[in-house]
Amino acid sequence: MKKQILGLGLLTIFAVAAAAQKNQKTRPPIIDVHMHAYEKDERWAQKVPNPLTGQPMTATTELAHMQATFAEMKKYNIVKAVVSNDYQAVLRWNAASPDRIIPSYGFDNPALPNLDFLRREHAAGRLKALGEIGAQYEGVAPNDPKLEQYFALAEELDIPLAIHIGLSKPGIVYDDAPKYRAALSSPLLLEEVLIRHPRLRVNVMHAGWPMLDEMIALMWAHPQVYVDLGVIDWALPRKEFHAYLRRLVEAGFGKRIMFGSDQMVWPDAIGLAIKGIESAIFLTPEQKQDIFYNNAVRFLRLERSGNSSRYRLAKRQTSKLFARASTNNRRSYSSRPFEP
Numbered sequence: 001m002k003k004q005i006l007g008l009g010l011l012t013i014f015a016v017a018a019a020a021q022k023n024q025k026t027r028p029p030i031i032d033v034h035m036h037a038y039e040k041d042e043r044w045a046q047k048v049p050n051p052l053t054g055q056p057m058t059a060t061t062e063l064a065h066m067q068a069t070f071a072e073m074k075k076y077n078i079v080k081a082v083v084s085n086d087y088q089a090v091l092r093w094n095a096a097s098p099d100r101i102i103p104s105y106g107f108d109n110p111a112l113p114n115l116d117f118l119r120r121e122h123a124a125g126r127l128k129a130l131g132e133i134g135a136q137y138e139g140v141a142p143n144d145p146k147l148e149q150y151f152a153l154a155e156e157l158d159i160p161l162a163i164h165i166g167l168s169k170p171g172i173v174y175d176d177a178p179k180y181r182a183a184l185s186s187p188l189l190l191e192e193v194l195i196r197h198p199r200l201r202v203n204v205m206h207a208g209w210p211m212l213d214e215m216i217a218l219m220w221a222h223p224q225v226y227v228d229l230g231v232i233d234w235a236l237p238r239k240e241f242h243a244y245l246r247r248l249v250e251a252g253f254g255k256r257i258m259f260g261s262d263q264m265v266w267p268d269a270i271g272l273a274i275k276g277i278e279s280a281i282f283l284t285p286e287q288k289q290d291i292f293y294n295n296a297v298r299f300l301r302l303e304r305s306g307n308s309s310r311y312r313l314a315k316r317q318t319s320k321l322f323a324r325a326s327t328n329n330r331r332s333y334s335s336r337p338f339e340p
């Protein structure tokens with residue numbers, strides 16, 4: 001009996017490994033610029049099921065959550081992920097998978113991160129990005145002077161910075177985050193920051209949903225601004241997500257939209273997020289390839305990080321795989337991205 005179980009276990013391991021290898025050949029590579037790692041989380045204690053699908057939560061420790069997320073990354077051929085939240089947990093993820101995990105320092109309360117610590121972490125080669133900055137959960141606006149030192153630091157160190165702007169869980173102000181204000185969701189609140197720090201490499205997370213017109217105004221006026229599609233690509237009604245994404249692409253910003261899952265404590269959300277973009281029939285295969293991969297390579301400057309030949313190769317493979325996928329996706333809209 002024990003032998004049978006062992007045999008079955010080995011078979012499962014081989015099957016998973018074989019599937020992962022197959023996925024690397026058949027699925028185009030993806031970069032996820034919006035992932036989270038936690039040391040502990042109340043939602044684990046309460047075993048909160050996936051809010052969209054109701055799928056029960058099984059990964060309820062840091063290790064189990066990391067392993068479940070890594071398994072999804074393999075399944076969907078996610079080759080890089082920018083990971084934030086509990087910094088020590090992020091570093092442990094990075095130690096477990098140094099090639100795939102890009103450590104980022106996230107915080108909500110602008111009084112907390114110590115600038116000297118951040119500088120030391122960066123100098124030691126561990127810290128690669130700032131964010132998710134969730135100051136909105138503390139009732140702090142993107143242009144609040146309290147955040148100024150972090151914008152200045154990211155600009156000085158020339159590292160990407162990602163800021164939460166937009167939606168949260170409906171009703172969050174009544175339980176988890178009493179200081180959260182929807183009124184601080186305005187992407188235009190970043191405008192003076194961008195002007196004060198013209199070299200800042202900024203990712204407006206969640207693409208500022210639902211402030212579409214403001215997001216377009218900001219991206220049009222400030223060509224350095226990128227966005228990610230974290231959480232809106234799996235938690236919103238799909239029609240609404242597609243309408244939002246389509247407007248951003250048709251307004252000409254297809255080269256500045258990046259894939260993010262914002263999986264939080266639900267690793268199964270990664271697959272849902274990927275399907276959110278794969279199912280967008282208004283996108284050409286090239287536009288999907290940009291969102292899933294090329295735009296993040298440019299924003300994160302992965303080509304300059306000593307792996308340029310690898311990324312060029314990956315780009316070529318990606319093109320082939322997307323061209324193959326296009327036979328299933330004949331319908332496309334002609335749109336010429338406007339890149340000032």
Ligand SMILES: [Zn+2]
Binds near residue numbers: 206
């Ligand atoms: Zn967020």
